[in-house]
Amino acid sequence: MFESRPDRSDEVVLVGRSNVGKSTLMRELTGHKVPTGQKPGVTRQPNHFDWASEDFMFTDLPGFGYMQGVEDGHEEAIKTEVVRYIEEYADNIMLGVLVLDGKAAVDIIDRHSGEDEIPHVVELYYLLEELGIQPVVAVNKMDKVDDRDERLDDIGERLGLYPPWKQWQDVIAPITAKKGKITALEDAANNHFEAAKRDELKQFFS
Template identity: 70%
Template sequence: MFENRPNRDAEVVFVGRSNVGKSTLMRELTGHNKFNTGKKPGVTRKPNHFDWNSESFMFTDLPGFGFMSGVEEDHREVIKTDIVRYIEENAEEILVGVLVVDGKSVIDIIDRHSGEGEIPHDVEMFYFLEELGIPTVVAVNKMDKVDDKDERLNDLCDRLGLYPPWEQWQDDTIAPIVAKRGQIEPLKETLRHHFHEAKRDDLLKFVK
């Protein structure tokens, strides 16, 4: 179980598979180097909180879920259960849930796990956040490695049950980014949208 959550009344959580670039994205958003990044999946095992006490606000980088080399399946399931429980228990404070996916591989991964009775982790997490009433943004990272951007994003919308074209979701749901190069403006735009909708314009300064 994840302990020691700072007592803050507004939070943005980042979820996603291991190695999709969540920690790099957090570093770009906060300008802070406390977020470990590494070639080895599963570097983040506990939530990383970056909080502003005076604003009672924080960004939280949750551990990666799904396959991790060198991590037993039982332990992967424990991590996933902890992530789900954390989000459920703090849903009222979570202003936005950001699902980070790898633009290059996400469609293949979803399709590979779409057998009968199976729901891919990414799709499941998207629906889970939505069901809890948490505004959900999909940050589609590593878009510099994608040849046909529009086709890929339309395919992703299709897999998530959103009607293409993807452009109609770019204000509030779909954010193509390249975290490594600091190209994260589309994500900031969606966060600004949701902060404004939540009547929290006081937080806009964190996503300038």
């Protein structure tokens, strides 16, 4: 279903539900215009940004979850393709940035936490870990959250990261992409690049 991938070795992927602000964040990171919209599910194919002269690119993977005007089977197919893409290119993916809506994430996770059900975002987080991809959780739209620390503690806890969230600042990054406030994500990414002895990649998160 997904079209071909540019021939780049190192990659940072953005994943998450529809309408959490992945494309807005991508625009902040790359400085390039990215299609965004009020309607969930605007991104249906991976958006690859391989403009840099280095052997590196950002990829904005399609969101999953509710999409206006899209039949259920198609939503499921997109989620399957996202997982397949991550599995197939796991060796190339340096970071998996899981973007959450700070205001809605806890409710959405809890709503999908049944006896035999793992919420998709939690599943994705564990998938990244299992494949040896460093996950960074970009908790977006934090300007709309009043109880900031409590909310970040709750999100961390649902991902198996026990509070306080501040001990996980390499993994949990509170941001407001629309206002260009993404320093916490840049810091987390750069710490991982440093640990991996890949300082040349830090330019993409500065």
